[in-house]
Structures are given as C-alpha cells and as structure tokens.
Amino acid sequence: MLNRHTTSEHAAGRRPTMRDIAREVGVSQSLVSIVFRDAPGASDETRQKVLETADRLGYVRNESARSLRSTRSTSIGVAFQTRQPFHGELLDGLYAATADLPNRLVLSAVSDFRDEAAAIRSLVSYRCGALVLLGPRLSEDEILRLSSGIPVVSVARRCSSPNVDWVVSDDFQGMSLALDHLTSLGHRRIVYLSAPISPGGRERQHAFEDAAESHRLDTEVTIRTSGMTEQDGAEAATALLGEGALPSAVIAFNDRCALGLLDVLVRHGIRVPDELSVIGFDDSEIASRTPISMTSVRQDPTSLAQFAVERALQRLAATGPANTPRGTILPTSLTVRSTTGPAPR
Amino acid sequence: MLNRHTTSEHAAGRRPTMRDIAREVGVSQSLVSIVFRDAPGASDETRQKVLETADRLGYVRNESARSLRSTRSTSIGVAFQTRQPFHGELLDGLYAATADLPNRLVLSAVSDFRDEAAAIRSLVSYRCGALVLLGPRLSEDEILRLSSGIPVVSVARRCSSPNVDWVVSDDFQGMSLALDHLTSLGHRRIVYLSAPISPGGRERQHAFEDAAESHRLDTEVTIRTSGMTEQDGAEAATALLGEGALPSAVIAFNDRCALGLLDVLVRHGIRVPDELSVIGFDDSEIASRTPISMTSVRQDPTSLAQFAVERALQRLAATGPANTPRGTILPTSLTVRSTTGPAPR
DNA sequence: CTGAAAGCGCTTACAG
DNA sequence: CTGAAAGCGCTTACAG
Numbered sequence: 001m002l003n004r005h006t007t008s009e010h011a012a013g014r015r016p017t018m019r020d021i022a023r024e025v026g027v028s029q030s031l032v033s034i035v036f037r038d039a040p041g042a043s044d045e046t047r048q049k050v051l052e053t054a055d056r057l058g059y060v061r062n063e064s065a066r067s068l069r070s071t072r073s074t075s076i077g078v079a080f081q082t083r084q085p086f087h088g089e090l091l092d093g094l095y096a097a098t099a100d101l102p103n104r105l106v107l108s109a110v111s112d113f114r115d116e117a118a119a120i121r122s123l124v125s126y127r128c129g130a131l132v133l134l135g136p137r138l139s140e141d142e143i144l145r146l147s148s149g150i151p152v153v154s155v156a157r158r159c160s161s162p163n164v165d166w167v168v169s170d171d172f173q174g175m176s177l178a179l180d181h182l183t184s185l186g187h188r189r190i191v192y193l194s195a196p197i198s199p200g201g202r203e204r205q206h207a208f209e210d211a212a213e214s215h216r217l218d219t220e221v222t223i224r225t226s227g228m229t230e231q232d233g234a235e236a237a238t239a240l241l242g243e244g245a246l247p248s249a250v251i252a253f254n255d256r257c258a259l260g261l262l263d264v265l266v267r268h269g270i271r272v273p274d275e276l277s278v279i280g281f282d283d284s285e286i287a288s289r290t291p292i293s294m295t296s297v298r299q300d301p302t303s304l305a306q307f308a309v310e311r312a313l314q315r316l317a318a319t320g321p322a323n324t325p326r327g328t329i330l331p332t333s334l335t336v337r338s339t340t341g342p343a344p345r
Numbered sequence: 346m347l348n349r350h351t352t353s354e355h356a357a358g359r360r361p362t363m364r365d366i367a368r369e370v371g372v373s374q375s376l377v378s379i380v381f382r383d384a385p386g387a388s389d390e391t392r393q394k395v396l397e398t399a400d401r402l403g404y405v406r407n408e409s410a411r412s413l414r415s416t417r418s419t420s421i422g423v424a425f426q427t428r429q430p431f432h433g434e435l436l437d438g439l440y441a442a443t444a445d446l447p448n449r450l451v452l453s454a455v456s457d458f459r460d461e462a463a464a465i466r467s468l469v470s471y472r473c474g475a476l477v478l479l480g481p482r483l484s485e486d487e488i489l490r491l492s493s494g495i496p497v498v499s500v501a502r503r504c505s506s507p508n509v510d511w512v513v514s515d516d517f518q519g520m521s522l523a524l525d526h527l528t529s530l531g532h533r534r535i536v537y538l539s540a541p542i543s544p545g546g547r548e549r550q551h552a553f554e555d556a557a558e559s560h561r562l563d564t565e566v567t568i569r570t571s572g573m574t575e576q577d578g579a580e581a582a583t584a585l586l587g588e589g590a591l592p593s594a595v596i597a598f599n600d601r602c603a604l605g606l607l608d609v610l611v612r613h614g615i616r617v618p619d620e621l622s623v624i625g626f627d628d629s630e631i632a633s634r635t636p637i638s639m640t641s642v643r644q645d646p647t648s649l650a651q652f653a654v655e656r657a658l659q660r661l662a663a664t665g666p667a668n669t670p671r672g673t674i675l676p677t678s679l680t681v682r683s684t685t686g687p688a689p690r
Numbered sequence: 691c692t693g694a695a696a697g698c699g700c701t702t703a704c705a706g
Numbered sequence: 707c708t709g710a711a712a713g714c715g716c717t718t719a720c721a722g
Binding site: 028029030034040042046065069 | 714716
Binding site: 015058060061062063064065067068082083084085088089091092095096099102103105107108109111112113114118121122124125126127145148149230256259260263266267285286288289292293338 | 360403405406407408409410412413427428429430433434436437440441444447448450452453454456457458459463466467469470471472490493575601604605608611612630631633634637638683
C-alpha cells in the first residue's frame with residue numbers, strides 16, 4: 001500500500017534510486033552520490049535539497065550496490081553466539097564504539113543450528129573488510145582458512161598466529177584478585193572448576209594455577225574438570241556434595257557455571273557463603289540478576305569491544321604491508337557481592 | 346598472506362569471482378552462476394567440477410552482487426535486542442526454522458547505542474524481502490513508515506494495522522494457567538507487576554485482569570506498575586516490603602522483573618515460597634539459571650520463531666495483491682519450579 | 691546444455 | 707561545483 005502513495009513520479013512498487021532523486025532535484029546522479037557519501041563537491045544548499053527530497057521519497061541507499069562498487073570495504077563483520085549473555089554485552093560495546101560510524105557492523109550469529117564456519121562464510125560473502133569474532137571456538141587454522149585474507153580480531157580468546165589480532169581480559173590478574181579476596185577471608189582449600197574445551201579454557205586454568213602458586217596455595221587448591229554451562233556447574237556441585245568434605249571456596253570458569261553450581265548447592269541446603277564461598281568469572285549481567293547475587297571477576301565488555309573495534313579499524317585503514325599484529329590484555333576487577341564471606345571454622 | 350598462496354592464476358589480493366572459476370574450468374560465467382544458484386541447466390559432472398574448483402580457489406559468492414542483481418529479494422531481515430536473553434532464544438529458533446534455507450537471515454541489533462529505527466533502516470538498505478521484528482517498541486505507524494512497503498512480521502507484540510503480521514503467545518491462557526496453579530495452592534491475595542510501557546505490556550495486564558475475573562479474584566488481586574528489568578522488579582519488592590503486609594503471591598510481567606523481585610526478597614530474609622510465591626513470564630533460560638529456580642509461564646521461542654518465518658516466507662512468495670494479514674496466537678505452558686508453594690496460613 | 695549481452699544501483703575517475 | 711561514462715560481480719533473458 002504505502003509505496004503507491006509516494007509523491008514521486010517513479011513507478012509504484014519500485015524503490016526510489018539516486019537517479020530518481022537527481023531527476024526530482026534537477027542535478028546529476030553523481031552529485032546525489034556525493035551528498036550521501038558526505039564527500040566534498042556539493043554546496044550546502046544542494047546537499048540539503050537532496051537530503052530533503054530523499055527523505056520525502058522514502059529513499060534508503062542500497063547497501064548492496066554501495067558495497068559492490070566500493071573499492072575498499074569499510075564494514076566490520078561480527079560473529080557472536082546467541083546463547084551467551086556476555087556476547088550481548090559485547091555487541092552493545094561494539095555499537096558504542098562505532099556510534100559515530102553508523103552501519104559499520106554486519107552481524108552473524110552462531111547458534112545450535114548454525115556453526116561458526118557458516119557464520120564466518122556469511123561475513124565473507126558480504127565482503128566485510130575486517131572480522132571481529134567473539135569467543136571463537138574454531139582452530140586458528142580454520143579461522144585463517146575461512147577468513148581467507150580478511151583481517152581477524154579475536155575477542156576473549158588469545159591467538160598464537162601472527163595473522164590474528166586478539167583482545168582478552170587478564171585472567172592471571174583476575175585470578176589473583178579472586179585469590180587475594182578469598183585468602184584475606186581465611187580460605188585455603190579452594191577448588192577451581194575448569195572448562196578445558198571451552199575457548200580460552202586452558203589459558204584460564206593456567207592463570208589460576210599460576211595465581212595459586214604465587215599465593216603459595218599450590219598444595220591446597222584443586223582443579224576439577226567442568227564446563228561453560230549451568231549444567232556443567234550443577235554436575236560439579238553434585239560431585240562435590242557426593243564426596244563429603246566440601247572445600248571452603250569454589251572459583252568457577254564463568255558465571256554460568258557458577259550459577260549451576262549455586263543452584264544445586266542451595267537446593268541441598270548448603271548456606272552460601274556461610275559454609276562455602278563461590279566466585280564467578282565475567283561479571284556478566286546474570287551475575288547480579290540472581291537472588292543470591294554473585295561475587296565475580298569482572299571482564300569489561302565496553303573496553304574489550306572498544307579495543308577490538310580500534311584494531312579492526314587499523315587493519316581496515318592499513319594500505320601497505322600488514323603492520324605487526326598484537327594482542328591486547330585488559331585488566332579485570334573484582335565485583336564483591338553476597339556469595340563470598342569468611343571461611344568456615 | 347593467505348591469498349598470495351592460492352593456486353589460481355588471479356592476481357594476489359583479489360578475491361576470485363565466477364569469471365575466474367569459469368576460466369579455470371573452461372566454461373562460461375553464466376554456467377558457474379547456474380551451479381551456485383542450484384538452477385537447472387548444468388550436468389552433474391560440470392556442477393561438481395565447478396564446486397571443486399571454487400572450493401580450491403577459496404571462492405565465496407559475493408552477496409552484494411547477488412542481491413543487487415536479483416529481481417526479488419528472498420532474505421528475511423531480523424531486528425533483535427542485545428539485552429534480551431529471550432531474543433537470543435528466538436534467534437536460535439529462527440535459525441532452526443531456516444536451516445534448509447542457509448543465509449536467508451540478515452541481522453540487525455537494537456541496543457542502547459542503536460535505536461530501532463536505525464536497525465530497521467539498515468535492514469531496508471540491505472533490501473530484505475521481509476522483516477521480522479522481535480518485540481518492537483516503535484509505534485505501528487513508525488514501523489510502517491520505516492519499512493516502506495516491505496512486509497513486516499512482529500513477534501511477541503500484537504499489531505492492529507492490517508499491514509503487519511504478528512505472532513504472540515496467548516497471555517490470557519498463560520495468566521489463567523498461573524492463576525489455576527496459585528488458586529489450587531490456596532492463594533487469593535495476588536499482586537501482578539505490570540510493565541505498561543513495554544512492548545505488549547498493556548495487553549498482558551489486560552490478560553491478567555481478564556483471567557483474574559474469570560477466576561472470581563477481582564476484588565483480591567492488585568495491579569502495580571513495574572517494568573521489564575531486574576531493577577523494576579527490585580523496586581517493586583522494596584515497595585511491597587515497605588508496606589508491611591505482603592500478598593501471598595506475585596506474578597511478574599517477565600522473568601527479569603521476577604528475578605529482581607526475588608533478589609530483594611531473599612536479601613530481606615523472606616522465604617520463598619514459604620512466605621510468598623513468585624511466578625515469572627517467558628520461562629527464558631534465566632528462569633532455570635538461578636539458585637532458586639523459578640516457576641514461570643513458558644513462551645515457546647521455537648514455535649514463535651517458526652510461525653514468524655512461515656509468515657515471512659508467505660509474504661516473500663506472494664506475487665499478486667497481499668493476502669489477508671493475520672495474527673497468530675500460540676499457547677503457553679506453565680513450568681512449575683521452586684518459587685511457588687502452598688499459600689501461608 | 692552453453693555463451694554473449696544487458697543491467698541491477700551505486701562509486702570512482704575524469705573532463706569540463 | 708557538475709555531468710557523462712565505466713564498471714563492481716553477479717542474475718536474467720535470449721539465441722544458439
């Protein structure tokens with residue numbers, strides 16, 4: 001219906017093009033393009049007239065045509081996971097970091113029904129100039145093969161290839177904060193729930209081990225294999241409960257794992273933090289969205305996103321040979337809430 | 346680096362095109378196009394040779410060129426909110442419903458730094474053939490203006506315009522289930538936390554009122570203005586606690602609101618469900634991801650998404666005048682967990 | 691089954 | 707500041 005009521009002279013059902021606007025205003029199509037690219041070469045008066053007419057005709061620039069004709073792509077492709085609340089926060093950060101560069105981001109989701117390879121291929125098919133991958137799980141070789149020459153920035157996962165930039169939080173410093181907090185409360189028997197097959201899982205476990213060593217806790221801490229989901233945390237809790245003697249504190253790979261753990265503990269009448277302290281990792285919004293709000297190592301999604309965009313834009317702008325790739329490690333902080341307290345006697 | 350090592354004869358740094366593949370295989374470019382569109386007109390042998398060569402050259406079809414040249418768009422644009430976990434579940438459902446139609450979905454996020462109008466405009470600029478809007482907040486007039494003739498399917502919000510399809514859960518039936526459950530447990534003094542300015546907020550309140558009336562609870566229920574976030578739920582809890590006499594049960598507009606409510610209640614030592622029962626709405630994953638897992642009215646994201654895709658595909662396929670638009674109302678179920686129990690004496 | 695040609699709506703380079 | 711022309715990589719219609 002609507003498009004039959006436009007005031008322009010173009011045929012019903014056809015979207016207006018730059019040519020339509022040019023005809024209406026009485027200028028060339030190139031000039032309309034100049035106005036929309038915000039390029040030099042049009043008077044303020046013309047510029048305004050073009051924009052007004054475009055608005056009146058309901059014109060929206062055809063992104064496919066722009067992208068196809070442009071010599072250099074300036075869009076940043078983002079692959080994120082639908083089931084990671086933290087990725088939602090990172091997306092927010094990416095939009096904040098590109099607020100003055102509208103429509104720079106092209107999104108591609110990873111879900112149970114769409115694997116990471118498909119997500120990356122889609123971004124390549126849109127000819128993004130750089131890729132930002134949130135918590136990628138594929139091997140670096142796979143990532144490099146799929147991105148086929150497009151610069152890649154990995155967020156929340158360290159990479160070893162010289163062809164991939166990465167931005168991560170400082171796990172060692174985060175674990176040190178967590179252990180500072182726990183030891184100051186008198187905890188010594190501490191369990192870490194590791195997620196060895198998750199992206200960044202091994203690195204975080206090593207960070208815990210290093211932090212435990214520097215806190216002279218080597219012989220008192222235990223590492224147990226768990227995972228990145230509530231289910232993994234719940235299973236770990238069941239296992240711990242089955243063994244009789246609980247540790248005095250647990251640090252989980254992430255908030256989701258910690259929540260699953262807390263769920264089972266509370267169901268079994270364990271008082272948190274009186275009998276057991278729990279620390280999560282991420283400080284995603286879910287950490288505070290729980291009846292027993294959780295102490296967590298905070299990763300700052302805004303900063304992670306900002307650095308990722310910065311790196312991607314650098315790669316987009318780079319003309320000559322690629323400049324030296326580099327990793328960025330950002331500090332974490334500890335958000336103390338109500339799942340940590342003095343160690344039981 | 347990578348693109349300098351391809352085995353093809355095309356220049357370094359340039360992505361291969363259909364023309365490159367055609368030259369390599371010794372066929373015309375049109376034939377390569379036929380193969381990639383899976384159109385009739387190529388022998389199985391040729392087809393295989395083309396696909397093999399494409400794979401070897403690292404060819405990925407240019408989506409911009411495809412979209413620009415195609416006469417009819419077949420892509421579905423999806424606008425979702427970064428901070429709604431339920432939208433992540435709906436996205437999963439959309440991918441499931443289009444699993445056999447790869448790359449049909451184009452995503453556009455709504456976040457604090459990107460309003461809904463920008464999100465829709467972006468989908469229009471990619472020339473999507475239909476739009477699926479998750480929980481849109483804009484007025485219908487605005488939606489119609491921005492979509493400028495592209496068919497729209499609204500998910501989780503009812504629309505009155507004859508030009509917009511919609512798929513929603515049956516709030517009345519959901520509220521009836523919740524009240525069935527509560528009254529069978531002996532509850533009478535029930536508070537509903539409404540989110541009047543949220544998408545679908547007024548409809549859900551009316552559904553509660555109607556369900557309360559049909560349960561003959563008119564004079565015993567109370568409606569209080571709250572909202573869609575944990576913060577809103579927390580404020581409602583504080584207000585309730587300040588008034589002395591608690592109701593025996595609370596139904597919240599959504600799970601997030603219910604979680605904020607539970608948070609404050611638990612902090613104040615209120616035992617749930619012994620002293621107060623709580624029911625959320627959505628049964629999003631967060632409902633089960635909390636130490637006190639929550640009773641909630643379940644909206645099925647898989648079905649919502651499936652019907653939305655079905656409707657969008659119908660609109661894409663429609664050639665003549667638009668067929669009659671229609672709303673779809675899907676049933677809900679009640680997931681009983683541990684925040685509901687017998688009414689206190 | 692195959693190929694040559696036109697053209698989608700833009701950006702770009704160039705001549706005024 | 708302005709306009710005519712070329713062409714990005716595909717799909718489409720058409721002639722063999």
